[in-house]
Amino acid sequence: MGRKFCVGGNWKMNGSKASITDLCKVLTAGPLDPNVEIVVGCPAVYISFARSLLPESIRVAGQNAYKAKSGAFTGEMAPSMLLDVGADWVIIGHSERRQIFGESDELIAEKVAFALAEGMKVIACIGETLQEREAGQTEAVCFRQTKAIAATVKDWTNVVIAYEPVWAIGTGKTATPAQAQEVHAALRKWFTENVSPEVSDAIRIQYGGSVTAANCRELGSQPDIDGFLVGGASLKPEFVQIVNAKQ
Template sequence: MNAPRKLAAGNWKMNGLRADVQEARKLAAEFPSSAVDIVLCPPATLIGAMAASLIGSAVRVGGQDCHVAASGAHTGDISAAMLSDAGAHHVILGHSERRADHDETSVLVAQKARAAHDAGLVAIICVGETEAQRDAGQTLDVVLGQLTDSLPERASATNTVVAYEPVWAIGTGRTPTLEQIAEVHDALRANVPDRAIPLLYGGSVKPANAAQIFAIPNVDGALVGGASLKASDFGAIVAALGAA
C-alpha cells in the first residue's frame, strides 16, 4: 500500500480581501518547493487572483464549497467546473459550518463530491461530532456514519481527502486529547475505501500544537482555519508537517 501524501490545507472561511492575497505569495516564497502538499482555500472572490499569483509555486488553491450541478439556475452558487476554471485544484465539502448553517446532509455532500470529481477537483470531505455527541459517547458512530454517507463510490487517494474536525474544537481554542484524535483517525483509516486516502485533523490547529498532532499515527496533515490566514503562522504548521 502506498503511504498517504501529507497535506496542509488552509480554510480562510469568510475572510480575506484582495490585499490579503499577499499572504499566499509570502507562503509560496517560504516554500519554493515542498515535500508536503500545500493548499489554500480562500473565499470564491479571491480564487482567481490567488491562483494567478501562485502560478509556478508549490502552493495550490481550493474552493470552500461547490454545487452538485455543473451549471444552471442556481443564483449565488458555484459549480465545480467554475472553481476549476478559476484555478482551483481542491474543494472543501461538508464542513460542519456548511452542515449546520445550510442544513447540508452527508448524502448531499456525496453528491457534491461526485461533481467535484467529475470536474477534476480533489474533494476534502469533512466529518466530525458535536460536543453533545462526544459527551454521549457517540463520536465513532457519528463520524463513521458521516464517512460512509459522504464518500462517493469513486473515492480514492487520487481524488479524495478526509478531514476529521470535531465541531466543538473549531475556532474555540479547545483541542481533543492526542488519544482522542488517535482513536478517531485509527477508525477512519480502517474504514476508508482506499487506505492511501490522506486523513487530516482540523480544530484549533496552531504552530504551538502542530508537531504533537502530526506525531499521531494516521494523521497525514491538517485542515487549518484561523491560523492559515497569516503566512507566518501557516508556514510554521507546514514546516512541522514536513518534519513529522
C-alpha cells in the same frame, strides 16, 4: 505505503486583496517543506487573484461547490467554474456548511461525487459536535457521514478526508493528539472493513480543529494523522510552521 502529508488552509469568509497579497507573500517566501502537499481554500471571488500570486506548488481550493454543471441555483458555483478560475481542489461538507447552512450527509456526498466527476480533488469534511462527543457518539457520527460519501465514491484517488471535531473549531480547544489519533485510527479501520484495505492504506485523513504552530508537531507525529485542515492559523504567518510540522 507512504502517504504524502497534506496541509489545507481554509480562509473561510475572510480576506481582501490587500490581506491576501500580504499572506501570499509570506507563503511564497516560506520556506515550505517540499514533501508536503499544500492547498489553500480561498473565498471564490478571490480565487483568480490568489492563484496569480502563489507559486504552482501551492494549490488553490474553492470552499464549496454545487452538484450540477449549471442552472437556476442562485449564489452557487459549479466545479467547472472553480476550475475555470484556477482552483483544482474544493472543500466540501465543512462543519459550518452542515451546522449553519443545513447541508445533509446525502447532499454533501452528492457534491463530493460530482466534483470528482468534474475533475476536481476534494477535501471531504466529517466530525462530531460537542453534544455528540459527550454522548459517546463520535465514531457513530463520523462513520455515518463517511458512509454517505462512500456510497457515491468509487475512486478515492483524489479524496482527502478531514476529521474536524466541531467542538474544536474556532474555540481554541483542540483534541489531544491521543484523542485525534483514536478517531483517525477508527476511521482507517472503517475504510478497511467497508471500502478496501488498499483505500484504507492510501487515503489521507487530515485533522482540523484549532491547529496551531504550538500543537502541530505533536499532532502531526501521530501515525494516522496525514495532515491538517487549518482555519484561523492559515491566515497568519504561523501557517508556514504548520506546513513544516514534519521537518
